[in-house]
Amino acid sequence: MPHTGGSYSTSDLSRKSGDIIAEALRHPVTITQRNKPRLVLLNIDDYERLMRQSDARSVGTLKTMPSELLDEFEAAVDAYAGTDEPNR
Structure with missing residues (x-):
């Protein structure tokens, strides 16, 4: 059942959801619609790691600058x- 590159169509998702979810537990899987990437399924650990990384990045302003x-x-x-x- 492995697809090259972990990419599946939305119709694959409806037909083979269990297999695709099992693969997404191992590594991110791309879901395409009309041959364009639309979604990524990833396990909760990877999602939480990405969220922690995004939280660590903050936007600085002149008011918050040392x-x-x-x-x-x-x-x-x-x-x-x-x-x-x-030429400025």
Whole structure:
């Protein structure tokens, strides 16, 4: 039953869901619709690992930036603004 690359169509999913789920427990499986990837099935451990990794990444703002980094940033902006580059 193995498909090359762990990719199945939506009709495969309806016909062979048990086998596809068993494979998804071992590694991520792509579900295609009209020959385009639409979904990925993956085990809960992989999902939770991805969520932890995404939580570890945070968006910084000027308000949350450490003051020494903000000082460096402002100095760099001031230096850039003081240059006379015609193609900026």
